[in-house]
Amino acid sequence: MSGYDPKVTPWAVKAEPLPTTSKVAQMAFLLRFAILAPSTHNTQPWKFAIGPLGHEDIFIYADWSRWLNVADADQRELHLSLGCALENLLVAAEHYGFAHQVRYFPRPVDETLVAQVRLSEGGAPSEHRKGLFDAIPARHTNHQRYAHRMVEPHALAALQAVVVEPGVRLFLSADDELRRRVDELTIEADLRQFADPEFRRELAHWIGEGAYGASWLLAKLGAIATRQLTPGPLAARRDAELLLSAPVFGVITATPNTPTMQVIAGQAYERVHLKATALGLSMQPMNQALQVPEVKARLTGALPLGPTAPQMLFRLGYAQPEAEHTPRRPLEAVLM
Numbered sequence: 001m002s003g004y005d006p007k008v009t010p011w012a013v014k015a016e017p018l019p020t021t022s023k024v025a026q027m028a029f030l031l032r033f034a035i036l037a038p039s040t041h042n043t044q045p046w047k048f049a050i051g052p053l054g055h056e057d058i059f060i061y062a063d064w065s066r067w068l069n070v071a072d073a074d075q076r077e078l079h080l081s082l083g084c085a086l087e088n089l090l091v092a093a094e095h096y097g098f099a100h101q102v103r104y105f106p107r108p109v110d111e112t113l114v115a116q117v118r119l120s121e122g123g124a125p126s127e128h129r130k131g132l133f134d135a136i137p138a139r140h141t142n143h144q145r146y147a148h149r150m151v152e153p154h155a156l157a158a159l160q161a162v163v164v165e166p167g168v169r170l171f172l173s174a175d176d177e178l179r180r181r182v183d184e185l186t187i188e189a190d191l192r193q194f195a196d197p198e199f200r201r202e203l204a205h206w207i208g209e210g211a212y213g214a215s216w217l218l219a220k221l222g223a224i225a226t227r228q229l230t231p232g233p234l235a236a237r238r239d240a241e242l243l244l245s246a247p248v249f250g251v252i253t254a255t256p257n258t259p260t261m262q263v264i265a266g267q268a269y270e271r272v273h274l275k276a277t278a279l280g281l282s283m284q285p286m287n288q289a290l291q292v293p294e295v296k297a298r299l300t301g302a303l304p305l306g307p308t309a310p311q312m313l314f315r316l317g318y319a320q321p322e323a324e325h326t327p328r329r330p331l332e333a334v335l336m
Helices: 023-034 076-095 153-161 176-194 197-208 216-228 232-245 259-278 293-302
Strands: 046-050 057-062 098-104 113-121 168-173 248-254 282-285 309-317
Touching: 023 046, 023 057, 023 076, 046 076, 057 076, 076 098, 076 113, 076 259, 076 309, 098 259, 113 259, 153 168, 153 259, 168 259, 176 197, 176 248, 176 293, 248 259, 259 282, 259 309, 293 309
Parallel strands: none
Antiparallel strands: 046 057, 057 113, 098 113, 168 248, 248 309, 282 309
């Protein structure tokens, strides 16, 4: 069983008073916002632990059973996803008056333990997280065509302002020539991936698990079709139309390209997405060109990024809201 629960949706989690029954109950309450983070293919590759008693600690673990070892062979997107969940947790903690201290990979011999968050009372929203809490239940990945409407410069500046980590950079561009080049590389990556039966098998597995929110029957039919057909040209054409419909594309980069910096880059991406939501903007990751090593190398050379590693490629603009959000596993399924 996948454990996806269609009732655990972003709009079902509301801002409520912090529980007063116990510290453990408070930390579990904060994790309700962490699990609303985006993740690659909605795999939600995280687990959490609270404690030990006497310490207000939350431990974030990678769930290796949910790692996409074909599409994400270098585990970059796994770490980005975990960073997104961590950022949601910190935004919620600050909103409810907690200060926090984060240790990344606190046990070097255990690469499964990605972060330890120690909470304490007396905190307040930091400048780059102010106003983001209400966006957590509203944020979603928008897969639709975007409107032909330019994003205002003040909105782009506001997105840049929330990326504050040393070594992490947000590159935004509305340049048509660059968009076409990114579009070409995205098409090539799509075709290469769908030509790989292992990739199709992995994708079919997650479609069948219900990660995309389809009904059980439709999900199973979709999984069978993905395993037995090669829809590469159709997917490539669809992705090209989506990418070119957006007025802006963005790239999150990180230096050095380590697991810790990938987690931190995931935090920055989630903060950008929350800020975009607060501004009425839509976003969608378009990472295919980063998932195929040969294509990724050409993409890195085509973009004016300098000596840094691209971590997340996405499109940005205005679009009608999605009809429904992708499902989430309930907290009980991910709390150790």
